[in-house]
Amino acid sequence: MAGGVCDAWLWRGRRVVLADGTTTSRHDTEASQAVYPQPASQREGLGFPVMRLVVLLCLASGALLDVAAGACQGKGGDEQTLLRRA
Template identity: 45%
Template structure:
């Protein structure tokens, strides 16, 4: 399937589900979105090897290309509402910054400690949203 067709189907299905969400399904009247990052292995093609090189610990020709993905899910519908793909060594926060544009005012973004950066919390609040992230282990609390 062509990537553009997959992207259109992805966006259309997520949009259709989001439109069906009623006020009583929301958490205190707020739409909660969950953000996370992961890796996926890809078919071993020349194009994929070039675009998404395999991990450096793998012997050349003995591994699959690996891509890093960032996703925002709707807590209400369970649908992925936003997705971005990059090379494997991309940090989750870098992917997240490409996904913030999919948030709508009054959304609450929920994520793990990888997303707990003051600059990002500020950027999210500037969009009219709130963020709930676990405190990063390097931050001290008094």
């Protein structure tokens, strides 16, 4: 067993980790707006704050290994930056 996964599930004896990113809407509250501002494409006051998520998944078991969340805009708001934090 390697990392809690049966050896037969490994790819060429190695554990494979997948990275995937997505965005999700947050509640439209002042607290959410402060952390996750609306995208520039939305008019102010019309729409919801957007949070970007990046997850690391085990290919063999499908287990969620790690997650990083951040604002969807501004410096550090891209998936590659979040992946470095995961």
